[in-house]
Amino acid sequence: MPQDFHKRYLRRLPAVERVLQEKGFQELEERFPREVLLRSVREVLEGRRKIILQAASEEELQQLDISPPSLAFEALQLVREKMDYNLKPVLNATGVVLHTNLGRAPLAPQAVKAIGEVGRHFSNLEFSLKSGKRTTRHEHVEELLCWLTGAEDALVVNNNAGAVFLALNTAAFGREVIVSRGELVEIGGSFRIPEVMARSGARLVEVGTTNKCYLRDYRDAVTEHTALMLKVHTSNYRVLGFTAEVDPASLVRLAHNNNLPVMEDLGSGVLLDLTLYGLPREPMVSDSIAAGVDLVTFSGDKLLGGPQAGIIVGEQRYVRQIKRNQMARALRVDKLTLAALEATLRLYLDERTALKDIPVLNMLTSPAEDIKARAQRVAEELQSRLGGSFRINIFTEKARVGGGSLPLASLPSFQVGLEHQDVKSEVLASRLRMADPPVVPRVRENRVLLDMRTVRENEVNMLLDAVAAVLKGGAGYNEDRHLV
Helix, strand or coil: CCCHHHHHHHHHCCCHHHHHCCHHHHHHCCCCCHHHHHHHHHHHHHHHHHHHHHCCCHHHHCCCCCCHHHHHHHHHHHHHHHHCCCCCCCEECCCEEECHHHCCCCCCHHHHHHHHHHHHCCCCCCECCCCCCECCCCHHHHHHHHHHHCCCEEEEECCHHHHHHHHHHHHHCCCEEEEEHHHCCEEHHHEEHHHHHHHHCCEEEEECCCCECCHHHHHHHCCCCEEEEEEECCCCCCCCCCCECCCHHHHHHHHHHCCCCEEEEEECCCCCCHHHHCCCCCCCHHHHHHCCCCEEEEECCCCCCCCCCEEEEECHHHHHHHHHCCHHHHCECCHHHHHHHHHHHHHCCCHHHHHHHCHHHHHHHCCHHHHHHHHHHHHHHHHHHHCCCEEEEEECCCEEEECCCCCCCCECCCEEEEEECCCCHHHHHHHHHCCCCCEECEEECCEEEEECCCCCHHHHHHHHHHHHHHHCCCCCECCCCCEC
16 A cells, blocks of 8 residues: 555656656657657656655655656657667678678668669569560569579579578478588578478488588489489588588589489579689589579578578579469568669679679778778777777777678778777777667777778768767766766
8 A cells, every 4th residue: 555655756746748848848749749758758657656656665765856857858768769760770890791680781872772762653563564464573683693693594582591491392392302411501590401491391311421421422312202402502611621522513413314403502692703802712603503503592681782582593494383382472572672682683794883882792802901091090080089088099800701601701800999998898889889870899808899891981970970979978978967
């Protein structure tokens, strides 16, 4: 039962309308829905009521601030949280180019423009402008994918896991699929080849050992129940040392001699020879097609640098069967993904344009001297803006590709290191993540590192403004000037 002191404090709580009369709320009346303002004030008042009723003595409530300005400030914070988008752009200062938690590949300007144009209007998604009749949405990117890879046909689904599932479900349902034991990979989100194969209805037949697999292992595993041979590129790890694996061309010859198709899951979709730019070799999609692989699957949002998508290319007779699979509709992509993918693929028609305009390729191939110059400029500007309470230096840790791609690649990079004499690095990093736009750094040895490999040139001014805005007072201040 409420005590007398509970009742006294409850009576002191201002009414909702009284809190709404505070200056901050009056300024927001025209910007935000009134229902949001009302709900935010009610939530804050309800929180105070609970504190009051849970207090064991009046002494516990003597420091409780229930003044209208204080309640209004708290409610205004709540309004901003409710009205702010949950999914928002961030500045990636981690040095991980394909950061899965940060959305992997940022899109090229041409892809963003294509999304805007198609999104704001009706489109010819499944309509032929020539004939005036219905068509399929696959046609918008088929020719481009075939041109860039050398394949006969192509299909796009929602992601590469879906592509692998759909291909296996179509080509091997109820039958056996032979795969090297060393290629039974797991990628992010616990996507495992054996499990997706089981879900597809195919039966796994493992051959070889973890580190060695020979052509004879595949040959000896062929039975009347075999549907296809599967090769999986270990894109997120490497087995080094005493190893042996079968190359795609040899596997194709064996499979075709047994009237079997070969499928290869490449994981990351590479359309350019990355060794020309100092990166480790990654198999190109066109290499697999040239070797005679019948079905190749890969991602659209990793090394290809486009939107999230799973791409299937290969022989027309097999791809057409996949298109007729009823599950293809469940896994299909929407018009916005197709618009972004088409725009990205068109950039590959000119390699120089692709390297310049596709952010992932640009970050991977930018010369180290350009990264260093960017770091020096940012360090000098931040020292000027933040003042002497910060120690700002340049460091040279390696950046990474990430996204389950090129696991052995280390990219030369330069980081701007921030240290404060009185504030821990975790506090600084927390403030940066709350900036507008949020900045996601690395933290090493009580030092915040801003890696310039993943902060692009057109993001530098945004980075400077965001960092200075939240750190200029040292650790940074919130709006009621309480140090955090």
